[in-house]
Amino acid sequence: MHVRNRTERLRGWERRLEMPLLIASPLFLACYAVRVLDHGRDPLLGDIAAIALLTIWALFAVDYAVRLVLSGQGAHFVTSQWLDTVVLILPLLRPVRIVNTYVTLQRRHDRPRLSLYGRVMAYAGITAFLLSIATSLAVYQQERGAPGATIRTYGDSVWWACSAITTVGYGDVTPVTPLGRVFAVFLMICGLALLGAVTGSFSSWLVQVFRREDEAGGGGPPPDGKRPPGN
CATH class of the missing domain: 1.10.287.70 (Helix Hairpins)
Incomplete structure (x- = not known):
């Protein structure tokens, strides 16, 4: 019963975070593009992009930490979910997770077209x-x-x-x-x-x-x- 409740809580958390993460992933890439392409021309714009990058990465980190705790797998979660671990360390790769998130949403709400x-x-x-x-x-x-x-x-x-x-x-x-x-x-x-x-x-x-x-x-x-x- 305890394991089932933990699994249900994990699935509930993932469902609640799917859409925010789907939006945050390309937004992270866009903010990084602003930081790179602006190249210090507009300090205010660069600071806003930097704050947004840190905020979005914090969302990724919180999501990873919560799933780590709810999974109950401990250190095994780091290796079993290796893509999420790599993306957390290298958040620039986070947009790649858009594909997996979109597939999950499509399977849940409709049949693949x-x-x-x-x-x-x-x-x-x-x-x-x-x-x-x-x-x-x-x-x-x-x-x-x-x-x-x-x-x-x-x-x-x-x-x-x-x-x-x-x-x-x-x-x-x-x-x-x-x-x-x-x-x-x-x-x-x-x-x-x-x-x-x-x-x-x-x-x-x-x-x-x-x-x-x-x-x-x-x-x-x-x-x-x-x-x-x-x-």
Whole structure:
């Protein structure tokens, strides 16, 4: 009974926080973008964005702490919910959790409108877009003004992020700072994983479509190769 009550309380907490966290995640990315792109031009705007970032991160931390306590798993919660742990340490990755939160909400309130393969491709695309935006901001923050940097504008950083996550890698602009290269490695690994997920899902969808067409067409000639009478 005690375990069931704890589980119900955990689910209730997650339901109450789903929508606020869904809104807070892109808002965190937007505030970080203001901090990076403003570059000290408007101190008041930068201070407001900094306060908003700290407030939103505090919301993430409170949510993580409450779920840790309600789960009753102790230290095991840190490893079992490894994505939440990483996102808490690196809150810039929080927008990636938008996909998981949206899936949970859609399953709870309605049936998914896309097929399994469609959902995989759509969610992989959204994740790739959010990762590209977040990483381009982080890399630009590290690279601007660095000696020998080729990423001098945010446009350069976006161009680099697009080429990195698609595994093209033109090499015309590349990070030169140590932290910038760490972000680059992370984005390239994520790009490979997402590209593999999209390619695999698309191939499976094509196989499913062709199989349905074959079944609808009768599956070809009879096994013995003979035609029906009259043909």
